[in-house]
Amino acid sequence: MIDHLDHLVLTTRHEAACVRFYVQVLGMRLETFGEGRKAFVFGAQKINLHLAGREFEPKAQHPTPGALDLCLIASLPLEQVQAHLAQHGVEIECGPVLRTGAQGAIRSVYVRDPDLNLIEISEYLPQA
Template identity: 70%
Template sequence: MIHHLDHLVLTTHDEEACVDFYVGLLGMRLETFGEGRKAFKFGEQKINLHVKGREFEPKAHLPVPGALDLCFIASMPLDDVIQRLHARGATIIEGPVARTGANYRIRSIYLRDPDLNLIEISERAEA
């Protein structure tokens, strides 16, 4: 019945810091749509942005910043990602570590966005 994920919604306390993290640090593309709505685009997916207290309807029952745990597959080797994150002053809280992804083994690092959501960045692990 379900084929793939189109988008998800992230709720933030600080729109500017959130945009800087996902666009400036992670390299996603900022899209503005509708009546001033924002989204972060990457691959064939996007993350729609809601600001706490100014969410669009309908919304999750209890939209709160910091409740997400997201895993992204990197478009470059993970060691290059680590180097770029360090160059920007980002703090990696764990990794690289071996994990199990949706379709294969992955090698991952973890960091937090400005709302303290857990962000995992991974690459396919060698067999």
Template identity: 70%
Template sequence: MSLIDHLDHLVLTTVDPAASEHFYVDVLGMQLEAFGEGRKAFRFGNQKINLHVRGKEFEPKAHLPVPGALDLCFIAAVPLEQVIARLKEKQWPIIEGPVMRTGATQKIRSVYVRDPDLNLIEISELA
């Protein structure tokens, strides 16, 4: 029996908060959330990505918080063709895909991009 039900948030460390905000809010359509003392997060569904700026991380933090170390997979709220069209409209390069992959619950169809910190971002639809 698992003690864990779902993911609430994760923390992304960035060197350029404005570039991260552009990608996650303007390109991917997440909602910008301000909280605490000047902190920011990107909200989507019932989850969010909290933003840390390298060298100014909020405590406690990961042992080695570094930009570009994440490999994330998001399930899209729209068909993958709409995701691809949005990425093209925003001139954000797709580095691979669409390709078939194995997701947490079933097969998924995915495209891969890199965010401004070079994290690998997989955007998928259930197949």
């Protein structure tokens, strides 16, 4: 019945810092739509941005900054991702570690965004 994820919603208390992180650090494209709403676009999906206390309706029952735990697949080798994060002063909290993604084995590093959401950045390992 379900084919793929189109978008998800991230709630932030720190709009400017959040935009900088997702656009400058993670390389997503900022899109403005509707009545000035913002989204981070990458691949064939996007992350809609809601400001805490000014969420768009309908919304989650308890929209909370810092409650997201998200895994993103990198378009670059993980070593290049780590170097890029270091250039932007982003501390790697954990990794690289081996995990299991939706399509097989992955190698991941974990960082925090400005709202302290856990962001896992991964690469798929070659199939044996």
